[in-house]
């Protein structure tokens with residue numbers, strides 16, 4: 001490792017995505033209010049809170065699927081408050097399970113190749129046969145190995161179990177090489193074995209990028225996340241590492257009766 005890389009590894013990770021004074025009104029109802037958020041490179045950041053707290057709305061605001069009523073959003077130092085979703089994704093802010101569609105009638109390999117094709121700008125060559133994607137093969141094989149799907153390489157996506165499908169979605173998302181990865185309840189509906197696989201994958205993925213995730217499974221949040229932001233009724237109730245927020249009496253009250261911990 002050269003000296004500058006080593007220094008970067010040791011230094012405090014930089015903020016890659018930030019929001020200031022984020023607010024969203026729906027008619028007379030304020031779903032998100034005064035939200036300040038800093039998401040750091042090489043860190044897993046969780047957004048948690050009881051049902052209706054505003055987590056999905058914050059995700060939709062950050063990915064520009066919703067326009068904020070007020071506030072500012074910055075990605076890699078650039079103001080993206082008024083940028084359209086497609087452009088935000090191309091700048092490196094990608095929400096998994098959003099634009100990374102999995103095609104059921106394509107194999108695992110072809111799904112990843114198609115995703116890589118989009119990233120490489122070959123997408124406009126749609127009239128070419130699938131064999132035109134061969135140049136992307138080795139990259140696709142690497143990605144499939146990274147997520148642990150090598151054995152299922154030639155299996156149709158439709159024939160994968162639910163958990164393995166989510167792993168494939170992760171691969172197609174990573175094909176876009178996001179700088180900031182937003183994961184919407186990545187462990188929802190999964191069995192214990194798949195939870196372990198996806199959790200390890202998220203940890204690996206965050207070694208080279210930022211991850212912001214909405215997650216209800218608090219033991220996974222405790223295990224995986226460096227930083228936790230707790231929302232309640234659209235506002236930030238508490239933030240810090242899991243130990244700090246889980247000991248906060250306000251957080252315990254907010255969760256009382258909705259989560260066991």
Ligand SMILES: Nc1ncnc2c1ncn2[C@@H]1O[C@H](COP(=O)(O)OP(=O)(O)OP(=O)(O)O)[C@@H](O)[C@H]1O
Nearest residue numbers: 026029030031049050051052053054055056057058
């Ligand atoms: N398009 C909309 N129009 C009106 N109200 C909305 C709209 N979208 C969300 N809301 C309201 O905003 C509040 C926050 O909703 P949001 O879906 O962001 O919460 P959440 O924390 O993601 O909840 P959950 O954990 O249940 O998914 C809720 O009261 C919801 O009813």
